[in-house]
Amino acid sequence: xxNSLEFKAQVSLLADAGARLAARGWLPARAGHxxxxxxxxxxxxxxxxxxxxxxxxxxxxxxxxxxxxxxxAERTPSPETFLHIIMYRRDKDLGAVLHTHxxxxxxxxxxxxxxxxxxxxxxxxxxxxxxxxxxxxxxxVFANDPNVQQLAAQVDDRMSRQPDLAGYLIAGHxxxxxxxxxxxxxxRVEAFEFMFECEILARQLHP
Amino acid sequence: xxNSLEFKAQVSLLADAGARLAARGWLPARAGHxxxxxxxxxxxxxxxxxxxxxxxxxxxxxxxxxxxxxxxAERTPSPETFLHIIMYRRDKDLGAVLHTHxxxxxxxxxxxxxxxxxxxxxxxxxxxxxxxxxxxxxxxVFANDPNVQQLAAQVDDRMSRQPDLAGYLIAGHxxxxxxxxxxxxxxRVEAFEFMFECEILARQLHP
Amino acid sequence: xxNSLEFKAQVSLLADAGARLAARGWLPARAGHxxxxxxxxxxxxxxxxxxxxxxxxxxxxxxxxxxxxxxxAERTPSPETFLHIIMYRRDKDLGAVLHTHxxxxxxxxxxxxxxxxxxxxxxxxxxxxxxxxxxxxxxxVFANDPNVQQLAAQVDDRMSRQPDLAGYLIAGHxxxxxxxxxxxxxxRVEAFEFMFECEILARQLHP
Amino acid sequence: xxNSLEFKAQVSLLADAGARLAARGWLPARAGHxxxxxxxxxxxxxxxxxxxxxxxxxxxxxxxxxxxxxxxAERTPSPETFLHIIMYRRDKDLGAVLHTHxxxxxxxxxxxxxxxxxxxxxxxxxxxxxxxxxxxxxxxVFANDPNVQQLAAQVDDRMSRQPDLAGYLIAGHxxxxxxxxxxxxxxRVEAFEFMFECEILARQLHP
Numbered sequence: 001x002x003n004s005l006e007f008k009a010q011v012s013l014l015a016d017a018g019a020r021l022a023a024r025g026w027l028p029a030r031a032g033h034x035x036x037x038x039x040x041x042x043x044x045x046x047x048x049x050x051x052x053x054x055x056x057x058x059x060x061x062x063x064x065x066x067x068x069x070x071x072x073a074e075r076t077p078s079p080e081t082f083l084h085i086i087m088y089r090r091d092k093d094l095g096a097v098l099h100t101h102x103x104x105x106x107x108x109x110x111x112x113x114x115x116x117x118x119x120x121x122x123x124x125x126x127x128x129x130x131x132x133x134x135x136x137x138x139x140x141v142f143a144n145d146p147n148v149q150q151l152a153a154q155v156d157d158r159m160s161r162q163p164d165l166a167g168y169l170i171a172g173h174x175x176x177x178x179x180x181x182x183x184x185x186x187x188r189v190e191a192f193e194f195m196f197e198c199e200i201l202a203r204q205l206h207p
Numbered sequence: 208x209x210n211s212l213e214f215k216a217q218v219s220l221l222a223d224a225g226a227r228l229a230a231r232g233w234l235p236a237r238a239g240h241x242x243x244x245x246x247x248x249x250x251x252x253x254x255x256x257x258x259x260x261x262x263x264x265x266x267x268x269x270x271x272x273x274x275x276x277x278x279x280a281e282r283t284p285s286p287e288t289f290l291h292i293i294m295y296r297r298d299k300d301l302g303a304v305l306h307t308h309x310x311x312x313x314x315x316x317x318x319x320x321x322x323x324x325x326x327x328x329x330x331x332x333x334x335x336x337x338x339x340x341x342x343x344x345x346x347x348v349f350a351n352d353p354n355v356q357q358l359a360a361q362v363d364d365r366m367s368r369q370p371d372l373a374g375y376l377i378a379g380h381x382x383x384x385x386x387x388x389x390x391x392x393x394x395r396v397e398a399f400e401f402m403f404e405c406e407i408l409a410r411q412l413h414p
Numbered sequence: 415x416x417n418s419l420e421f422k423a424q425v426s427l428l429a430d431a432g433a434r435l436a437a438r439g440w441l442p443a444r445a446g447h448x449x450x451x452x453x454x455x456x457x458x459x460x461x462x463x464x465x466x467x468x469x470x471x472x473x474x475x476x477x478x479x480x481x482x483x484x485x486x487a488e489r490t491p492s493p494e495t496f497l498h499i500i501m502y503r504r505d506k507d508l509g510a511v512l513h514t515h516x517x518x519x520x521x522x523x524x525x526x527x528x529x530x531x532x533x534x535x536x537x538x539x540x541x542x543x544x545x546x547x548x549x550x551x552x553x554x555v556f557a558n559d560p561n562v563q564q565l566a567a568q569v570d571d572r573m574s575r576q577p578d579l580a581g582y583l584i585a586g587h588x589x590x591x592x593x594x595x596x597x598x599x600x601x602r603v604e605a606f607e608f609m610f611e612c613e614i615l616a617r618q619l620h621p
Numbered sequence: 622x623x624n625s626l627e628f629k630a631q632v633s634l635l636a637d638a639g640a641r642l643a644a645r646g647w648l649p650a651r652a653g654h655x656x657x658x659x660x661x662x663x664x665x666x667x668x669x670x671x672x673x674x675x676x677x678x679x680x681x682x683x684x685x686x687x688x689x690x691x692x693x694a695e696r697t698p699s700p701e702t703f704l705h706i707i708m709y710r711r712d713k714d715l716g717a718v719l720h721t722h723x724x725x726x727x728x729x730x731x732x733x734x735x736x737x738x739x740x741x742x743x744x745x746x747x748x749x750x751x752x753x754x755x756x757x758x759x760x761x762v763f764a765n766d767p768n769v770q771q772l773a774a775q776v777d778d779r780m781s782r783q784p785d786l787a788g789y790l791i792a793g794h795x796x797x798x799x800x801x802x803x804x805x806x807x808x809r810v811e812a813f814e815f816m817f818e819c820e821i822l823a824r825q826l827h828p
Contacts, residue, residue: 024232025645028744028811028812028814028815029744029747029808029809029811029812029815030747030808031743031744031815051808101743101744101815103815103818103819103822104822106742106815106819107819107822107823107826110741110819110823111823111826120317120351120378120379121313121379122238122308122351122377122379122380122381123235123236123238123308126236126237132353133351133353133379134353144741144743144754146753146754146755170743171741172741172742172743172754173743174743187236187237187258188236190235190236191235191236193235194235194236194238194308194310194313197310198310198313198314198317200822200826201310201311201314201407202314202317202318203825203826203827204410204411204618204825204826204827205314205318205407205410205411206410206411231439327524327558327585327586328520328586329445329515329558329584329586329587329588330442330443330445330515333443333444339560340558340560340586340587341560394443394444394465395443397442397443398442398443400442401442401443401445401515401517401520404517405517405520405521405524408517408518408521408614409521409524409525411617411618411825412521412525412614412617412618413617413618438646534731534765534792534793535727535793536652536722536727536765536791536793536794536795537649537650537652537722540650540651546767547765547767547793547794548767601650601651601672602650604649604650605649605650607649608649608650608652608722608724608727611724612724612727612728612731615724615725615728615821616728616731616732618824618825619728619732619821619824619825620824620825
């Protein structure tokens with residue numbers, strides 16, 4: 001499967017995403033975690049331990065939607081893989097999940113444990129659930145549970161109650177968002193990060 | 208007309224503008240909207256739905272100054288096109304309109320519904336209406352009306368009362384500015400964005 | 415003289431300086447003004463009206479230290495040229511004067527009309543007059559007089575009283591600094607801009 | 622020894638580190654100081670006086686762990702060399718020491734003479750001593766003693782009491798951190814600088 005055209009195409013898109021998003025400073029050190037769908041039952045996901053601005057085929061593993069490793073044999077899926085799998089299980093049209101780690105997202109996620117409301121931003125139109133910017137969306141913040149499977153269960157539970165969620169934050173840990181393709185998922189990262197930057201700036205101004 | 212030298216030249220300048228302004232972080236996701244004049248009655252304008260740092264000929268449409276699409280047949284002008292057309296109708300020497308979407312402009316436009324006064328900046332000399340920086344200019348802020356034709360009518364009305372306006376903000380949506388050529392319009396974007404950055408910084412300092 | 419090796423060498427260094435400093439966002443729109451010495455009585459100085467990240471030989475003029483234009487015939491020295499000339503007259507070993515225009519410098523210069531004191535920064539060692547960071551330096555701020563020759567006279571007068579000045583600010587207009595060579599003048603710009611960024615950040619923090 | 626493969630390999634890695642970290646704005650002017658181990662008793666260390674984004678073989682010297690210069694004959698080790706040597710003496714597996722000089726680190730180091738506590742950041746996992754982000758680490762701040770050997774003695778003393786230290790700040794002067802290889806030391810710089818940026822942002826927000 002790691003020789004398939006689909007694998008090569010998705011890895012190439014995810015590597016480009018890494019370079020693009022790292023250039024903005026949103027993937028410090030080796031933070032960040034990317035995935036894309038290969039077929040109904042398989043995804044490709046980045047392995048831990050590499051700078052995200054220089055990813056290649058050797059930095060990815062293939063897992064099925066139960067979390068079993070398919071290839072390469074010598075790698076181990078990181079626990080964060082489950083934060084990706086739960087999303088692909090819910091929506092067969094989902095094509096990509098991107099996790100970035102900006103300073104703005106990190107600071108907001110630490111200061112707003114109850115979550116963040118975003119409204120009256122034109123870029124909200126990038127999120128499919130929003131028709132008019134005035135509507136706004138809620139971005140939940142989850143505590144950074146060192147037990148990632150437990151964290152994944154919490155996210156999954158929240159998705160069941162709020163299926164139109166467009167993204168969420170983990171405290172001190174950054175953003176998860178997703179879309180039908182890698183390209184549109186990148187747009188969502190940029191839209192979220194733009195709004196996070198605005199929210200930080202607004203909170204710095206004197207009244 | 209999409210084979211004319213003028214079309215190719217203006218598209219090339221607008222694509223360069225997109226790359227230059229996106230590199231500053233002023234065109235997040237697929238935000239931003241650019242246009243340039245082709246002749247007395249026609250303009251080329253960016254179509255929605257593409258990252259503004261990688262525009263090519265396929266990302267533009269040709270419309271006349273009544274808003275009728277000339278080419279290509281399969282595209283649709285976005286409602287924002289009217290925010291461009293109203294400017295070209297007013298001034299036959301106008302050559303380009305650029306709409307950018309920076310975090311600084313977005314935050315100021317949300318916090319200052321009554322508009323912004325800019326003075327004592329040397330870069331004000333980039334704006335033709337200003338002879339001495341101490342004079343200053345007013346930058347109006349319009350509410351982000353989801354009905355763009357209604358919004359365009361408001362801008363048009365304001366231009367009738369204040370014909371020497373150099374640019375304006377839409378709340379939560381960014382900057383519109385214009386000039387005789389694409390090159391000088393880029394300078395105006397840079398001048399405005401520089402002053403917006405200064406205005407944000409000044410409001411963050413402790414007295 | 416515009417065919418001399420010295421002219422070509424200095425223009426090449428100033429063009430590189432423009433690209434390097436513009437990449438940091440310190441030369442918005444067409445702001446900034448650069449010069450370098452050609453010989454005892456002549457300097458090359460940037461002409462107004464070009465983005466400073468794409469300078470070439472056509473963007474420079476040659477003047478003598480009385481402000482007379484030597485070449486090319488069709489260009490006019492901008493009044494800012496006198497802010498350069500006064501420095502070369504004072505010190506025959508001076509090789510370059512760089513004027514940059516960052517948001518941080520602009521905001522500080524507008525808020526601190528009485529000038530700025532910088533101390534306890536390690537990068538102060540880049541400035542020849544400072545032996546230990548704890549000593550510190552004063553950076554005067556001059557009002558942005560639209561009569562540039564009058565402004566130049568004020569700077570000249572201040573230099574007579576404080577000959578070891580390493581740089582100064584003009585309100586709303588940015589930094590002037592200088593050194594023996596273009597390369598070391600770039601280092602001084604970077605040292606000053608770094609300290610301006612720190613001064614802005616420090617004034618934003620809550621006690 | 623300056624012809625050895627190990628010298629060329631380490632210089633190449635340190636030059637890449639310089640370009641990468643300078644691009645983030647963390648090495649203003651000629652600030653910063655890098656070293657890597659050659660063998661049990663020798664290290665290569667950057668000489669002062671060059672922009673850190675354009676280092677080559679001529680910008681490095683070889684010293685032994687007593688501080689004696691081995692090559693090239695005409696250069697002088699800077700006093701900062703002792704801040705590197707003390708680290709290699711302590712840990713024979715240590716491979717690299719990087720000193721960067723960001724505005725965020727500089728401002729924090731000036732405002733927090735008692736040091737900084739970092740906790741609940743996911744990127745803390747980049748630091749080997751931290752198993753769970755909630756644990757946190759202490760980052761000491763040393764006064765910027767112009768007598769660098771005295772400063773090195775203070776650091777050495779602190780390391781004896783706290784051998785699992787992952788990095789420290791010098792007031793007004795920046796960060797020192799280290800690791801087994803140049804590559805992993807870069808990751809630690811990025812992790813520290815990311816947390817410094819977050820700490821600055823958090824202190825700018827209104828409660």
